[in-house]
Amino acid sequence: MAKEAAGRERPGRAPAPAGRRGRPRQAEVARLAGVSQATVSLVLSGRDIATGRPISAPTRAKVLDAARSLGYVPDPAASRLAAARNNLLGVFSFTATFPTDVRHSYYPFLVGVEQEAAAQGYDLVLFTGSSTGGAGAGGTGALNRVRLADGCLFLGRHAPSDELGRLVADGFPVVHVGRHDEPEGLAWVGADYVSASREVVTALAGLGHRRVLLVREDDDAPASADRERGFLDGLAASGLPGGPGAVFRSGDPRRDLTADRIRAWLADGVSAFVAEETDTGAAWRALRAAVDEAGLDCPGQVSLALLGSPPADLADGPVPMGFDIPRPALGAEAVRLLAARIGGGPAVGTFVACAFRPGTTAGPPATP
Amino acid sequence: MAKEAAGRERPGRAPAPAGRRGRPRQAEVARLAGVSQATVSLVLSGRDIATGRPISAPTRAKVLDAARSLGYVPDPAASRLAAARNNLLGVFSFTATFPTDVRHSYYPFLVGVEQEAAAQGYDLVLFTGSSTGGAGAGGTGALNRVRLADGCLFLGRHAPSDELGRLVADGFPVVHVGRHDEPEGLAWVGADYVSASREVVTALAGLGHRRVLLVREDDDAPASADRERGFLDGLAASGLPGGPGAVFRSGDPRRDLTADRIRAWLADGVSAFVAEETDTGAAWRALRAAVDEAGLDCPGQVSLALLGSPPADLADGPVPMGFDIPRPALGAEAVRLLAARIGGGPAVGTFVACAFRPGTTAGPPATP
DNA sequence: ACTGCGTGTTAATGCGCATTACCTAATGCG
DNA sequence: CGCATTAGGTAATGCGCATTAACACGCAGT
Incomplete structure (x- = not known):
């Protein structure tokens, strides 16, 4: 392996933090702002006031300026690892490719998901069941990648209970759309x-x-x-x-x-x-x-x-x-439930009410 | 000056590794197999032979058994952080929500992507441009979550050059589908x-x-x-x-x-x-x-x-x-290119040949 | 016997970030 | 005035994994 010619440096494989390579890290923002990395984290996550550890206005400003000027963006993988959250919500569909098709029955549902996710401050990540690709070890495979997100929604009746059960057992926040009693402790939303x-x-x-x-x-x-x-x-x-x-x-x-x-x-x-x-x-x-x-x-x-x-x-x-069936509402409710579970809430099942439709095919009975 | 915290335990917030909570870690597999965590990592990633540091057959077996009996599955976030790879490929579509238009649906393209990704040992993760959700710091936001994956494919002509350029500048492996000269150094595949x-x-x-x-x-x-x-x-x-x-x-x-x-x-x-x-x-x-x-x-x-x-x-x-336009082939080629880039290859642009179609609407000119 | 070498395995380290324990002023207060 | 409290910030630590330097152990060569 030939990479850098600087003799030896960092033991890990190593893109240099030096010079002008790669994204800036919090540490670099910190250096520029003249504060510690911890302070940067506090300020950028807004967690300082939330946890009652306020950071003074001038310091905040310095940090924010530095972050902006360097163009700092957080690493979602690192966030997830350190904090067990990265504000990402998974949506897993067991259909082959992802339903980008408007005629697809999931579509109205997804609209609701997207809206509510945005409202709750989450971004979405989508998965499909088809990929039977790499993943060395487990073999369980496919479902595993949802762990990248803070929690995951599952669509489709073909959800394999055992794999889902695995996630549930691990305490990973999961919500299934459509009533589903199979794996004990699985949260779900369904139409009433x-x-x-x-x-x-x-x-x-x-x-x-x-x-x-x-x-x-x-x-x-x-x-x-x-x-x-x-x-x-x-x-x-x-x-x-x-x-x-x-x-x-x-x-x-x-x-x-x-x-x-x-x-x-x-x-x-x-x-x-x-x-x-x-x-x-x-x-x-x-x-x-x-x-x-x-x-x-x-x-x-x-x-x-x-x-x-x-x-x-x-x-x-x-x-x-x-x-x-109020599909968008169902999607929104699913997201709400999932957010609650991520926050430590219980794994409940929820019914969403359907909307009565009078229509034109019913009237008083014929009087013979 | 503060080192020992004899009374307390883990300083971080802490799901216990104890008892029966959460997924097993490599450390637990290691304990069960009577080897070190490093050995577990080597065996499970198969990287032992690849790097010329073979692990003996009996040890391998012990590790694999232990992993299987505990149901070990790797944490994709941790893999990505530690190794800069988790065998995940992102696919980003800039279409508004989940695309509303069936006609130029990306479907045939995605078929090719999916096949080739599987062939190369990658799993897929999908993103859309719509989500305008949370993401505290950056503000750059939407595009950032693709960093979860080892690299990302971009579909759609509305790719904002500046955001893409940012990823490219950071050295993140990106391939755009459809010729795109805008951000310098952007790799692409396009039909010829x-x-x-x-x-x-x-x-x-x-x-x-x-x-x-x-x-x-x-x-x-x-x-x-x-x-x-x-x-x-x-x-x-x-x-x-x-x-x-x-x-x-x-x-x-x-x-x-x-x-x-x-x-x-x-x-x-x-x-x-x-x-x-x-x-x-x-x-x-x-x-x-x-x-x-x-x-x-x-x-x-x-x-x-x-x-x-x-x-x-x-x-x-x-x-x-x-x-x-050979859409599946285009998708496959894009994946191949992306895999190459992840492996350190250059950011090239590639043309894929279209297939001539004789059809029935052309013949010799009329002789008046 | 010492060196050299190949083979297995482990200890140590860091990825980037969040979190917590602790530290140092600058107050408040009886 | 002595002590408790608050405000503002930092050092240290670990998340789970991959990676590599270092170690331990034969076994041949000279």
């Missing part, structure tokens, strides 16, 4: 599907409906279960008949939900249908198709509601009664 | 528009065209200038008439490029038109519209070419003669 679904049912009951049917897919995600629970809660609260008969479950709604079936239900007293929302929107799609096929007028002869937002390609159809 | 454009003209000349016209927008980006230069070079090389008459420049091609005008050019001996590619694709769009409007048969009566790829919404039209 139960209340929102109940509210939809209550609204239908308020319009006069006496029999309401839930159409759901054959999917056992917690989000689906929550919706069903809210639905049944709503029926009970409105004094409507619940039980298994109030739920129609199908692995292939498009096939099972025929126009005939719809007519039969109507004849049987059902006047409103509620569809679960899923990735594919299959339940909602099938419901609408069947109603159309049966030649029924939507708010007039039958009322429809959707427990969530319609899929993008149906966005210009009539707005369904239902609720919207 | 000059050669690619020349090749297109040569191809047209080879088909027998004697007068070719370039349609460009009123935009002075270096990418546009390069295309024009390549175009003119190509004319010269083919012995065709160049000069200002060979270039039609318009701030609003859709308005200025009328069917009549096209006919006039044809009457004047022009038999092929070449459009510049831009974000909007306005030149190409206008050219096609005018030719259609004039009722001209495209490969038959007039030949067209595009110096780039057609906009997404015109993707299913006829494939224009032109060239494709």
Whole structure:
């Protein structure tokens, strides 16, 4: 290795602090200002007043001037090491590349994250799960780099519980977006599907409906279960008949939900249908198709509601009664929670309320 | 004069290394394996053989076992501080928030980046320009956090030269994607528009065209200038008439490029038109519209070419003669360059060749 | 036997910063 | 006036890791 010709110097491998190389350090600011490095740190971090160790105005000024004239910028790695914080928040997405795509479902969420992070004085650092790169030792690998930040948000349902559990066990501040009970002690934020679904049912009951049917897919995600629970809660609260008969479950709604079936239900007293929302929107799609096929007028002869937002390609159809997941708010809440955890707060789970959407697909039941 | 603090313990604020708290450190692995921390570092980094200081097989095994049983994972911040490297590559995108526009999404580029990074043993960390958050001291702020990584790629034409220059001046390894001459000493990779454009003209000349016209927008980006230069070079090389008459420049091609005008050019001996590619694709769009409007048969009566790829919404039209920017290759090359710079290589600029695309919009000139 | 040399391993050091214990005036106060 | 307090600042220390000088131990050569 040939680097500097000055004979020997610093034992470590060594960019010289001398001459004109590399960023200035606090030590150099200190020298220029005629104070100690510690004072520089105190002044620049503003921690002097915060901790009741005030630094006199003239000294402050000297330090700040020196820092500015040298163009001092802190080293985030060193900050993190020394103080266990560098005001960086990680955002980990398990999707292949990072969702820079606006159509991507995470996008609105990220908007909220970004705003709240800025409000709390944090910068963001993004990670993706794809990289299977280097990292010699651990092998655990991918998740490890989030430790660069003070804490990390995790998006995506495919979060591997074991790796996450590892971070949690190490006391690293983590918040998962979307309810997630798996690793004990994991903090999360989730939308309150139960209340929102109940509210939809209550609204239908308020319009006069006496029999309401839930159409759901054959999917056992917690989000689906929550919706069903809210639905049944709503029926009970409105004094409507619940039980298994109030739920129609199908692995292939498009096939099972025929126009005939719809007519039969109507004849049987059902006047409103509620569809679960899923990735594919299959339940909602099938419901609408069947109603159309049966030649029924939507708010007039039958009322429809959707427990969530319609899929993008149906966005210009009539707005369904239902609720919207407040994704930006969810993101903001996640950041708030994470900030609290970094500050030593507890690892709690939090629900964020969804916004009820009246829509145009529900009205009073037809009077035959 | 103060040395012993017999009563107290660690002066720093202190998560205990004791009991069962937090990640294990190399020191604990060392203790368990009955070796020194230095040995652990050597073994885990594999640097023992690399530096010709081999560690004996039994010792290696002990260390590796201990590390595995404790679940040791390295602290990326500490690695970076101590060694000036942590095998992380930054990718900085200057787009506002998380980019809003899908069309010139960086996606294909990122694919190449990701692959090559993995191949080189690096993990990725992503940044965006938006965050205007905390960062006490500097004020320079946003760009600073890239220092967490060993080096950083920069995407986007809006790269502020001064901030970038700062990083470059500090000796931080940086590679900009897209030619960028501004800060002296900035490394970059860019597509070779000059050669690619020349090749297109040569191809047209080879088909027998004697007068070719370039349609460009009123935009002075270096990418546009390069295309024009390549175009003119190509004319010269083919012995065709160049000069200002060979270039039609318009701030609003859709308005200025009328069917009549096209006919006039044809009457004047022009038999092929070449459009510049831009974000909007306005030149190409206008050219096609005018030719259609004039009722001209495209490969038959007039030949067209595009110096780039057609906009997404015109993707299913006829494939224009032109060239494709090898975005994944560009990304890969950028990573290679960055890795080289981290390894101490020079800050060079590199061109990546574009792929000629014959397409179906060009043929021999009409024989009147 | 002493030197030379190769091989393993450890002690010591520092990366850049935050933090704490301590030190020295300059007060306050009964 | 004697002591406690406050204001203002500094020296020392360590975060977790990588790096290297130095040491310890054979084993050959002369």
